[in-house]
Each structure stands twice: as structure tokens, then as C-alpha cells.
Amino acid sequence: AHVGLQARLMSQALRKITGSIGKSQCTVIFLNQLRQKIGISYGNPEVTTGGNALKFYASVRLDIRRIQTLKKGTEEYGIRAKVKVAKNKVAPPFRIGEFDILFGQGISTMGCLIDLAEQTGVVTRKGAWYSYEGDNIGQGRENTIQRFIEDPEFAQKVELQVKEKLDIGGVAELDTNLDEDEIEIEEELLEEDE
Template sequence: ALDPQYAKALGVDIDNLVISQPDTGEQALEIAEALVRSGAIDVIVVDSVAALVPKAEIEGEMGDSHVGLQARLMSQALRKLTGSINKSKCIAIFINQLREKVGIMFGNPETTPGGRALKFYASVRMDIRKIDTIKQGEEMIGNRVRVKVVKNKVSPPFKQAEFDIMYNEGISREGNVVDVGVKENIVQKSGAWFSYGDIRLG
């Protein structure tokens, strides 16, 4: 679901935003490819890969086995989509979700739906996750988020950053300034408090 007011607060140009809600995964990826080829779109966001359900699964019965269907769909679509993106000036952003692999005793139990194709074709992959909740008294007002670059074909990978996302506001610019201040020893941090010289910042 899209909240236009929140999107606008985050800097999204609502007047030039095109929203499509396809019925199947195939339809979604065909629309994405057509928009890339049109040259009329600068950025395409697919939200989310986990929700791209193949037509056969939608039309099938509950309990039917559909092993590998989504992975095959992504592999076929990305071969076409990558070629179109290379010829255009469009950026495609795929949002995905983390799943836990059942029965994994060693190694990372986390995986992402959609098979390996997206990991292979992606120029940049980022792991974004909440690491803390920001509170004002008892009220939750935002989240502390960590972003780690796990793949990067255009610059050095494995860098990471932390920042605050405030509810109904987006990324906190003030929080970023304070973080830089702490890093450069301009702002002092003591427990949950920050101070600049004799001034307590909160």
C-alpha cells in the first residue's frame, strides 16, 4: 500500500509517479520491461520480489506444489530486463524480503525468495534491517536502521551505514548530523545522551 502524503514527505514526486498493481508475477515483470523499453521512466521499483506470484500458482489449488516456479520466472524475466536496462538510462530497484531456511545448522540461515538470478544480475545489493527502536518516553517514534552493501559492481562493496528513520518523516537529517558529530568527536555521547560543549542535545 502507498501513502501519498508519506511518499511526498520522503521526496517522491507524486505528480510524476506511475503505480501499477498487476495480477500475476508475469504481468508485473512484463509491465516493468515495457516501461524500461519505453524510455519514459527513470526509476522502476518492484515491491516486492516475494510478492511476485506466478500465474500457475494463482490459478492452482491450495496445497499444489510449485517448487522453483518463481525462480524460473525471475530468471527468464531478468535476462530480458537486463538487456533493456543496459540500453536505457533507467534504474530498476527490486525490494525483497528475508526468509529463514528450515533445518540449517551451520552458516547463514537467511535467504531471499526468487532464486539466484536477481543476486547474479544485480549491480548493487543492499541488506537493510532495523537494529533498534527510537522512543520518546514510552512512545515509539522511529527506527535505527543499518544498511550494508553486500554486492557492488560500481564501487567497493561491504561498506555500511546507520541512520534513523522517523515515522511520518523519513530519514532524520538531524540524526545524521549528530552521528557525524560523534564520529568526528565534535559531539560527545554519554549513554543515551548527546552534548555539544556545555549544551545537552537530548
């Protein structure tokens, strides 16, 4: 009897609140679940509930999936998640990333730091050992994370080197050293425009 009611309500609500969200500079997060379409032989059979309005109005859409359960012995303490950026109006879309989500804590920043340090070559791994500038800093990922937690100055030093390698947080400099020829060409172009 109420076919498409949720989709219609979502569309009406999003039309009304979109302007207010932009003016207030707030972030609104919607969590949704996947359902399976029945009888789909081609394409992705997974669909989010609530119609297409949310897909349209969203600035960023992330597809987050658990790829591994993190355990200490038999005790589960977190998950390894893979994130695909399905839509992004504010940065490049279709990027993929992995990170640890620890129960009761959130995203493991030290785990992310170790992953990035290894990818950029700041920290190297041979077998189970992680090393920094030739010195072993931990056997196994968990011990290396613990080392970073116990020595925040060391972790910050590694983080700065990773940011430097990734060119994050640098200050862009303008090239003010133009040749006289370049200045003359620019002046000629300006005169042609007039």
C-alpha cells in the first residue's frame, strides 16, 4: 500500500534541509545498509535502501566493508576495513583505502601511520621485523604500534617524514622569478586582449 513511501519522504526531507546544512557548515552523516536486488543477472545486485535521493544529494559516499577481524588470542578487538569512495564532490573520487577500527576507540591512527610509513619507505619491513633507518623498532605490526604509542616523540618524527614524502602540509611557494622575456610575452598578450 505504501510503495516508495520512504524514498518519497527522503526526497522531500533532503530538499528542505540541504540549504540549511550548507549555511550552518555542518556535516550530516547517513548510515545505510545494502540489500540484494532479486533476479539481477548483470551489474551490481547490491542496492541501498530509501530510493535515489540520498545518492543524489550526498557530497561524499563511502562504501565501507570489513575485510578482516583483528584478534588477540581468541578475543576480538577490532576490524580491518576497506573503504571505497563511491562519490566525492569535494575531492578526487574512486580512491581506495584500508585501516583498522578498534572497538571502543575508533580508527587506529598509529596503525595508519605504520601503513603509510611502510608504503612511503620511511619504515621498512623484512619478514615480521619493522625497521627505521636500519634499526629494528618492533617485531610484528602490533608490537610496532605499541612502540609508537609508548614513544610519541618517535611516532611524531616518523609522521613528519611521512608527510614530507607525501608532500602534505607543505607551503606552496609562488614563482616570482620571471625572466624579462616572459614578462614581455605576458604584456603582449594583455595588449592583444585589449
